[in-house]
Amino acid sequence: MTGFSLKTLILSLPWIVLGLVFHEFCHALVASRLGDPTPGQEGRLTLNPLVHIDLIGFLALVFLRVGWAKPVRINPRYYKNPMKGMLQVSLAGPGGNFLLALFFAIIIRAMIYFNVSSWYISYMDLGLWYTIMLGFFNLIPIPPLDGAKVLRFFMRGQIAYYFDRFETYGVFVLLLLLLFNPFQEALFTIVNLSSSILAGHMIL
16 A cells, blocks of 8 residues: 555544554553553453544544554453563464454455445555554554564673663654655555555465
């Protein structure tokens, strides 16, 4: 998906909201299942968009095509294995996006099979694209993204110590990276290819 217009922007809004909300809901759900009452106490065990949407992150996703929602606060001390629990909660968000993307892909393939209007298929393609984008974007191993928490699980000793200190500057590094055109192009290429293959538009 290369073009971007006001019409595309308006049509994208429901998919952006759904992807962000479902991502954070999955974090909250897994944390709660592992014994942490914090997400429930703060009202994050819901699909209500008003609870999860961060205005700045939402606008960034709309106009820059990458963004974020309000992070779900968790307390790893409630987990039997805090490190493993953190890994599971971190993977839950992107995992939820990819699961949602698989659901969209099944619908798209069914629509193609039954010769549904190409407009509706294109609209579902848009939802698939944004959902996959959220999944891959959050797996970037730079704090505060989920990918950094996944990477942290495998670190020990001094490497872990310096990585934790790096977290303070992670946001700035991430912003600089997003301004780097080759990185954007690589990310979009991965997302475009993945969405095309899942939807059945490209057969390898």
